[in-house]
Amino acid sequence: MERENERLLRDNEQLRRDLTEREKRIADQGKQIADLERKLGLRQQNSTTSSKPPSSDGLAGKQRPRCRNHRKKSGRKPGGQPGHAGHHRGLVPPERVNEVVPLYPSQCSHCQKPFGERDRTRAAPAEPQRHQVTELPKIQAHITEYQCHKLQCARCGQKTQATLPEAVKGGFGPELTALIAYQTVTCRMPRRVVRESLEHGLGIPLSLGSVQNVWEEASDAVAGPYEELARQLPREPVLNSDETGYRTNGEKRWLWALVASTFVFYQVAATRGAEVLVQLLGAVFAGILCSDRCPSYTAYHQGEAQFCRAHFKRNILGAQEMAKTTDAERFCRDALALHARLFRLWHRFQAGPDTRYPIADRQELILRSLPLQKKFFALGERYLDCKDNDVRNLATALYVHCGEFFVFLEKDGVEPTNNAAERALRCAVQWRKTSFGSRSARGEIAMARLLTVTRTCRMQNRNSLDFLAVAIRAHRIAGPAPSLLVKASTT
Secondary structure (H helix, E strand, C coil): CHHHHHHHHHHHHHHHHHHHHHHHHHHHHHHHHHHHHHHHHHHCCCCCCCCCCHHHCCCCCCCCCCCCCCCCCCCCCCCCCCCCCCCCCCCCCHHHCCCCCCCCCCECCCCCCECCCHHHHHCCCCCCCCCCCCCCCCCCCCCCCCCCCEEECCCCCCEEECCCCHHHCCCCCHHHHHHHHHHHHCCCCCHHHHHHHHHHHCCCCCCHHHHHHHHHHHHHHCHHHHHHHHHHHHHCCEEEEEEEEEEECCEEEEEEEEECCCCEEEEEECCCCHHHHHHHHCCCCCCEEEECCCHHHHHHCCCCEEECHHHHHHHHHHHHHHCCCHHHHHHHHHHHHHHHHHHHHHHHHHHHHHCCCCCCCHHHHHHHHHHHHHHHHHHHHHCCCCCCHHHHHHHHHHHHCHHHHCHHHCCCCCCCCCHHHHHHHHHHHHHHHHHCCECCHHHHHHHHHHHHHHHHHHHCCCCHHHHHHHHHHHHHCCCCCCCCCCCHHHC
């Protein structure tokens, strides 16, 4: 009997060990399944539910909806509808016309009688119908040859050769040099395409090395305006900042973009840490720094800041897709509803008195938004201990940084999103995809300078091609470069 009991005890103990082992294995498998589900969910996210760029909405992820309201098709043909005023290219003034060709009918459209020279004197008193054709004349490069002669001195008998003026040294003039830099930066054309376009379009043969030399000279020419903007950055009242990945000779870099009210500044750095902000803005920035809630900005800036609400909304949508609990779904639903109410209020304020329910001034905007701000704070406080990691992180951000989400309601010149910095980076990313980054530190500097100049000229409605030509001409004679702070001086 005792042996039987001992055997049963041993079997019972073995069954317990097996059960414990199976429970552990099931728990590990459940954790692995949860990790795989999360990875799959992250893989299927697109630009509307994460910080991924819209260009990544391809086969790897779920396509983002292109139409929000999903309206039914009206059945009408595409294009302008009956009664639409339409738009067309207007006629240039007569003084701008290079050539006028008068046209007369050859015969009467009613009785078919031919018209002669005398009939033209009986022209109808009405103004003729004007039709203008714009054509591009055959473009040929203007080549100037400078012949440096030698003269012999009658006094000492020695010969002296004339020297080239500083403004004409090099093989290309300022206008052509500016055009090459413009095509590379603004038009984002690879160097080989630039070479082919000049050779085939203008009949100017040049090598890839010449294109690179022109690029570097243009960079040196705009060094002064670039440094001037760098010195202006710490004095700006509001800055939007963002960064993206970059490559220099295969090594990882970060391209920073800081957008002020009248200019944009680019710089390539080896890191995306707060030390870059210290270098650009100083140890303490007195203005309002707008960002996407990256830890680099929260670690650097202790003053007034505006966190991007578009990023926050995408984070909420991403958490909603990944939500596994009722609490997580409820948090995302309530946060999105408050977000929609806040932006309806903001759009009414921006629309001015023409909207149906106008908001008189900013003070009224602040008063109307206070209940929503309190609800956002209470929502964050309620879900600080949520079991869902994504929801807990979002709730913590609302609770700890609630004030940073509403600075745009109180301060002029502050937007609720960081779209200005993201738009500034978009052109740089497009250029990066065609050039694959830079190959040296000098290339990094040249890219940052030329992007800064061309994008700033666009913000100020200035002709960047003309600006580059003037800067290159001034650089060759060691003169002062034009300033990009002419319109920014009032800030």
